[in-house]
Amino acid sequence: MDLGESARISQEKKGRLTIHDLAAAAGVSISTASKALNGTGRMGAETRERVQRVAREIGFRPNALAKGLLSKRSFTIGLLTNDTYGRFTLPLMAGVAEALVDHGVSVFLCAIEDDPALGQVHVEAMLDKQVDGIIATGKRVDRSLPIDLSNLPVPVVYAFTEGTRGSVTFRSDDGHGARLASEWLIAQGRRRLVHITGPESFFSVCERAEAFRAVAGGQAPVVYGDWSEGWGYQAVARLWDEAAEKGQEAPDAIFCGNDQIARGVVDALRERGLKVPTDVSIVGFDNWEIVAAQMRPPLTTVDMELRELGRQAGLTVLALAEGRVVEPGVRTLPCRLVVRES
Amino acid sequence: MDLGESARISQEKKGRLTIHDLAAAAGVSISTASKALNGTGRMGAETRERVQRVAREIGFRPNALAKGLLSKRSFTIGLLTNDTYGRFTLPLMAGVAEALVDHGVSVFLCAIEDDPALGQVHVEAMLDKQVDGIIATGKRVDRSLPIDLSNLPVPVVYAFTEGTRGSVTFRSDDGHGARLASEWLIAQGRRRLVHITGPESFFSVCERAEAFRAVAGGQAPVVYGDWSEGWGYQAVARLWDEAAEKGQEAPDAIFCGNDQIARGVVDALRERGLKVPTDVSIVGFDNWEIVAAQMRPPLTTVDMELRELGRQAGLTVLALAEGRVVEPGVRTLPCRLVVRES
DNA sequence: ATGCACTGAGAAAAGCTTTTCCCTCCGTCA
DNA sequence: TGACGGAGGGAAAAGCTTTTCTCAGTGCAT
Secondary structure, eight states: OTHHHHHHHHTTSSSOOOHHHHHHHHTSOHHHHHHHHHTOSOOOHHHHHHHHHHHHHHTOOOOHHHHHHHHSOOSEEEEEEOOTTOTTHHHHHHHHHHHHHTTTOEEEEEEOTTOHHHHHHHHHHHHHTTOSEEEEEOSOTTOOOSSOOTTOSSOEEEESSOOOTTOEEEEEOHHHHHHHHHHHHHHTTOOOEEEEESOTTSHHHHHHHHHHHHHHOTTSOEEEOOSSHHHHHHHHHHHHHHHHHHTOOOOSEEEESSHHHHHHHHHHHHHTTOOTTTTOEEEEESOOHHHHTTSSSOOEEEEOOHHHHHHHHHHHHHHHHTTOOOOOEEEEEOOEEEOOOO | OTHHHHHHHHTTSSSOOOHHHHHHHHTSOHHHHHHHHHTOSOOOHHHHHHHHHHHHHHTOOOOHHHHHHHHSOOSEEEEEEOOTTOTTHHHHHHHHHHHHHTTTOEEEEEEOTTOHHHHHHHHHHHHHTTOSEEEEEOSOTTOOOSSOOTTOSSOEEEESSOOOTTOEEEEEOHHHHHHHHHHHHHHTTOOOEEEEESOTTSHHHHHHHHHHHHHHOTTSOEEEOOSSHHHHHHHHHHHHHHHHHHTOOOOSEEEESSHHHHHHHHHHHHHTTOOTTTTOEEEEESOOHHHHTTSSSOOEEEEOOHHHHHHHHHHHHHHHHTTOOOOOEEEEEOOEEEOOOO
16 A cells, blocks of 8 residues: 555645545545545445544545535524624524534524615525525514515524514523512512513513513512613612602512613612612523622522523524424423522 | 526426526526626627526526635635623624625634633534634633634634734734723823722733823822622722721722723712712723613723724735735734713 | 638536445355 | 355546636638
8 A cells, every 4th residue: 555655745735635635545546535434335344444544644624515515515504693792692602503513513693783685695695605504593582683584495493583484483481481580589488579671562571571470469560661770770769769659568579671670770779778688689580691690799580591592493403404394383491590699 | 598488497496596597597508607697708798698687587696615616715714712701702703794794705603612622623613614714712812712723724813812923913902992091081180090900910901000000100009800890899999998098088080991890880989979970980991882881870981992803803814815915913903982971 | 712810608627525336356156 | 167146446427616728600801
């Protein structure tokens, strides 16, 4: 096999190594080399091992473009999002990547910022690159992306955004999250629960409010505002003033629609001289770690398990790409209560 | 040309359209079709237009895999990061994508979470997919990713992370940012400036502290801690207690090392009954909008222009991929002061 | 009428891998 | 000894596009 020698020299030529180089270096034909690497075809065990060893030695890695051209699988998927700040997209993306990296699939991330034209450009770029599938995600479960993905030549999975009829959609079970939060507050011995949350126009807001009332009682107050810290702050003022006016007892537990609202709530309580959690227990929503874990006291909050959501979306789009059939419909995933000190 | 008719029927076959379909539909050969689309070769204007029109009509888009196989350009780059929460990566990524989308380049995002093995896997996956280049980024300017990118067969550009010798590296000019902040505080008539910042082991921390002292005076206090809100809160307590002890006047301006510290600082001041900005002016760092803009009052802070950093990194890696020469070295970009109400 | 230059367009190769089909060689059985 | 089957390995096509040649035809000048 002194073909090996000459090959080792010619390997010094320019460019990346091809399977030709490998074949020459191992002293076999291209087809044998290919089959040896992929564990297909018939050949002597010794030959197969030699090819594999040589491949490792010279550092040969097959060109995924050529592979994709033939197999019509690019081992690439697109993740489309309009969540500019990535608070929801990043954990989700981490889950997607985690699920797919073992399968050799890489992820194109495209942030399209609610711009249909930009979305169109990105989708076309992804299709040109023959993505095996697309995962659409956003910042709101009851809104869809500003672009129609329903007639694409590749499978589409929706995660944390509204999907089209007949599509596969993943989202968190916000009712479950709200139930966890409310029940935990009750379990802490709290009886006067209130829910400070975002705009009533959000589907999740209604879903959570409903679950909250189911646990806390139909009369438990729910106040709607926006998603900001400022609103949380104001809401406390309003609730406490009202209670004082009517001569009622103030709340002893607040379930907040997100961690930012909780942030404002905690601030307002502190300013009124109330201790968290001694006087009032607080539960947030989102488990936005960088905020929730750093609050004083660290915030007990509901985690939507976006990473797991991403994992499942990733596996599903892969399954669809491989032609396996997947039952369409909305799948909801349970939330998890992260108990800290509030 | 009733070839067109029959082609329009056969177009109904399975799979994506190829240039063969286009050629048939337009009644020309494949080569002519290709040249018509790319504006190359010689042919009658009428022919060229007809091909282009038919291409639009049937919705033909060339297969980027086949194109890439031939041209050895995949129009794809990889963005490698270990910034899990994406606070720095996302704005940067947005800039990269913005710069490259016009050139038809898509971006693989790979979050490697400080895991060398995972990093290796992702880099190899990207190389297999023939990325035209890689941008490495992180969460800290003076640390490098847990993986060696110096001998890759594709160009690498570093942005907001430490690069290797001879590489092209982009980072923000933190000294400039600190100068902007300090000078603005002085311009507000403040005289007793302090700087509450992160760990002294960070290069940026030293750079900023130095610039701060150059403006505020060599005796202006700089206190080092960690990057948390809690530290900002404590630091205020410490500074005010010290001042009271020594019978000195307390600071009237605080330049914070990041927006989270500023958050803690503002809280602590409020608890001490001090008004921002009436009694004390505050400037943060990072312009982490979702926090800075929502604070009460909204925070004046330094923006590192990460989006612009990303844009430049994107254009640079593209230039390198196209074989243009780029002077190696570290390029720093100016910061921008975002004046809000603190 | 012949040759030349140029225009318009097609044939074929290249780029890298996988897969199908085929060939050769060897051993075995009748 | 001849036929047959199986094992090991190679040749070639396919997948889609771009690019380089090559070729046929036309108009013009000689």
